[in-house]
Amino acid sequence: MSVTPRGRRLAGEIWRYLAVGLGATIVAVLLFNLLVHGFNTGGWAPLNDQPVLGYVIANLVGTAIAYRGTRSWAFRHRDTRHPDGGRTAFLLISLGTMLIPMACLWISRNGLGLDDPVSDNLSANVIGLALANAARFVLTRQLVFGIREDAAEDGATATP
Numbered sequence: 437m438s439v440t441p442r443g444r445r446l447a448g449e450i451w452r453y454l455a456v457g458l459g460a461t462i463v464a465v466l467l468f469n470l471l472v473h474g475f476n477t478g479g480w481a482p483l484n485d486q487p488v489l490g491y492v493i494a495n496l497v498g499t500a501i502a503y504r505g506t507r508s509w510a511f512r513h514r515d516t517r518h519p520d521g522g523r524t525a526f527l528l529i530s531l532g533t534m535l536i537p538m539a540c541l542w543i544s545r546n547g548l549g550l551d552d553p554v555s556d557n558l559s560a561n562v563i564g565l566a567l568a569n570a571a572r573f574v575l576t577r578q579l580v581f582g583i584r585e586d587a588a589e590d591g592a593t594a595t596p
Contacts (some may be wrong), residue, residue, distance in 0.1 A: 448593045450508060453573055456505030460496055464498030465561050487545060491560055499530040506576065514581035522580040527578065531574045537564025 474481035544559035
């Protein structure tokens, strides 16, 4: 099976997007665990009773990192029609899709009664994040970073 140039470009975008997301996720997960679990058993954690707030704070930091990496590397060959470089649209998409892992965390904590670090991380940072990341990739690619005007006029897609 032969992969088309468009397919190769899409695969490249996906891999770069995932690499940027991995870096941002590592920062967010570490910060979440510091805020909610204190990194050690029995240790004080400032937001232990407020895991959703801890998740939001950690992921706002991760979102800032993700925007910079996405703009300068993953979608560097794409332009944005937004006057602010797509920052507002990127933030709104990130906040909207953040509801997915937050819902998974809430269900785990409140619906299933699981409040240990493994359950919190599995629900929010594995299941929820996987679902949110897929939605975020599609929305960001379509709504924030479109193809270049010159490529659109030719009917072609942008090249990296």
